[in-house]
Amino acid sequence: MIMLKPWKSMNLSVFAVSLFFSSVLVLSGVCVSHAEAYMFSFSEEKVLGRALSEDYLMSVKTVRDDLGVKNMQNVIINANASVFRNRGDGRTLEWIRVVDEGNNSISASTLAGGYIYITEDTLKFINTIPDKGYIEGQLRPNVMHNVYNDSMLSFVIAHEMSHWANMDFLKHYNTVESANAMRSVLGVGKATMTREQGMQYLQNYENRQDIRNFSIQVEDQADIDGIKYANKNGMYSGTGGALMYLHRNAKLEGITGSGGVSYNPHSATGKRLNRVYAYLRSSSNNRVSIDNMGRLTVDGKLLNGNGKAPADRREVTAQERTFYVAGQIASAIQKGLFSSGNLKALNAGSVYLPANIYIQGQSALVLSDANGNGVIVEKFFFGEDRLNAILHGTVPQTAEEVYAKNLISLIP
Numbered sequence: 001m002i003m004l005k006p007w008k009s010m011n012l013s014v015f016a017v018s019l020f021f022s023s024v025l026v027l028s029g030v031c032v033s034h035a036e037a038y039m040f041s042f043s044e045e046k047v048l049g050r051a052l053s054e055d056y057l058m059s060v061k062t063v064r065d066d067l068g069v070k071n072m073q074n075v076i077i078n079a080n081a082s083v084f085r086n087r088g089d090g091r092t093l094e095w096i097r098v099v100d101e102g103n104n105s106i107s108a109s110t111l112a113g114g115y116i117y118i119t120e121d122t123l124k125f126i127n128t129i130p131d132k133g134y135i136e137g138q139l140r141p142n143v144m145h146n147v148y149n150d151s152m153l154s155f156v157i158a159h160e161m162s163h164w165a166n167m168d169f170l171k172h173y174n175t176v177e178s179a180n181a182m183r184s185v186l187g188v189g190k191a192t193m194t195r196e197q198g199m200q201y202l203q204n205y206e207n208r209q210d211i212r213n214f215s216i217q218v219e220d221q222a223d224i225d226g227i228k229y230a231n232k233n234g235m236y237s238g239t240g241g242a243l244m245y246l247h248r249n250a251k252l253e254g255i256t257g258s259g260g261v262s263y264n265p266h267s268a269t270g271k272r273l274n275r276v277y278a279y280l281r282s283s284s285n286n287r288v289s290i291d292n293m294g295r296l297t298v299d300g301k302l303l304n305g306n307g308k309a310p311a312d313r314r315e316v317t318a319q320e321r322t323f324y325v326a327g328q329i330a331s332a333i334q335k336g337l338f339s340s341g342n343l344k345a346l347n348a349g350s351v352y353l354p355a356n357i358y359i360q361g362q363s364a365l366v367l368s369d370a371n372g373n374g375v376i377v378e379k380f381f382f383g384e385d386r387l388n389a390i391l392h393g394t395v396p397q398t399a400e401e402v403y404a405k406n407l408i409s410l411i412p
Contacts (some may be wrong), residue, residue: 021354042091044171049094049113056111061100062120069096069118069157072150072236076158081231083165093164096157098123106249108156110163112170125248126152145377147352148316148324151230151241152248158238159226166225168218215265223272224279231331234375235352239280239327243290244320246273284330296322297330298410307403310381324406325378332375337367340411344368345388348379363387365404367411377411380404 057063068247077084084093092113100120108118127149163169212375223242230238250269281289288295296303307321332338348362351374363384368374380387382401396402 013033024385029316042089046094049111049115049169052111053113053115056117057099059100059101063097063099063117064122065095065290066098069098069123069153072153073116073157073161075233075236076161076229078155080229083229084161091164094162096160101221106252108160110160110168114164115159116157116164118160122156123153125252126245146315147236148240148320151236151238151324151327152245153241154230154233155238155241155245157226158230159222160167162222162225162229163218165229166218166221168222171218172214181285216267217386219266220272223275227276227279231327231334234331234335234373235380236326236404237327237331239276239283239330240320240324241327242276243273243280243323243327246276247319280326280330284333287333288326288330290322290326291318294322296326296410299412302409303410304406305399305403307378307407308399310398310400321378328375328377329410332367335373335375337369337373337375338411339367340408342369343391343408343411345384345391347384350377351376365391365407378404378407 016025065351073093091114093116095114096118098115098120099117104121105119106122106125108116108122110116227238227242230236230241232238246269250273253269265276287299291297297308303322303325306318307316307325308318309316309321329338344366346364346366348364349360351364351366361383362379362381362385364379365377365387366374367377380403382398386394386401387404390396390401390405391408396405
């Protein structure tokens with residue numbers, strides 16, 4: 001989500017910079033993609049974001065850098081360089097850090113200027129053993145990284161990065177605040193915004209319907225854009241990650257009742273889930289869907305059985321594997337890779353990065369072409385040689401191998 005309001009206190013330096021804007025641009029509603037069209041220039045946005053960031057960090061218990069989180073952000077940046085690195089407008093992302101807000105908050109936030117924060121509880125929520133969820137309000141033990149959890153993380157981070165890429169903070173002040181600012185605060189014509197006037201902008205957001213409407217609009221867009229950005233790398237499933245994350249949120253809300261919070265800038269979780277299901281269908285040209293029983297259908301063919309992991313490898317549920325695979329198949333269709341002629345059986349450690357987070361002896365089913373474009377469809381809890389044998393007609397022996405065989409049969 002984008003953060004627009006102050007926390008416990010407002011740092012005196014937040015509005016030390018003078019903020020100028022044009023009455024013609026603001027009152028006419030014109031909003032184009034260069035700095036002069038916004039109430040804030042890009043450099044002023046950066047100053048404001050840094051000050052808000054400093055103020056926010058005064059309210060949290062701890063803040064730290066996390067190599068895994070930063071690496072995931074870099075994966076997304078590298079796969080979408082024209083959006084996040086080579087923009088040509090001078091804007092740059094600043095940092096992504098992990099904070100403990102001390103309130104069991106499962107959330108991530110983006111401040112003006114590209115300052116992104118993800119809470120410790122969000123990482124625990126993503127990396128917990130998923131089959132039991134919460135027990136008496138406590139998260140189960142952390143199982144660390146796997147491709148399914150990392151797909152959820154990729155969605156959460158890419159969602160936040162989308163707010164920055166879409167200039168949501170800047171658009172907010174143009175589309176929601178500008179006319180009111182001109183008429184009631186500054187009058188008509190050019191003027192300088194004082195700190196006190198800025199404070200008026202940043203307070204009482206929860207009670208304003210126009211803020212609520214704008215927030216839902218940009219959050220809905222960030223869901224879809226985040227999925228697209230996360231899908232680009234072929235390793236993690238942005239679509240599947242979104243389905244896993246929101247499905248877990250819906251289950252948690254059913255347990256804790258946390259869906260009834262006083263202020264939520266997003267659509268209801270159920271609506272967000274339905275929007276992702278719709279995106280799954282549309283992005284695959286209506287070839288991939290998940291029915292109301294959570295089962296995967298591809299080209300009208302139902303995946304027989306499920307991907308229930310072996311008893312000693314319960315790091316993922318069968319439902320979450322279905323979400324991951326559905327998203328990856330849809331991505332393969334989008335990229336023109338969904339053909340049995342592109343199927344390969346590989347060692348999981350050779351295709352997932354960093355390789356050392358995956359246990360040896362696992363395999364990966366990959367769709368790739370001669371140009372190096374590829375999508376990892378699924379990984380399995382048995383070796384590459386065995387998967388290659390199944391790919392070429394060997395009869396499967398275990399439930400995990402049957403799952404692999406059934407999945408392969410969906411690929412034309």
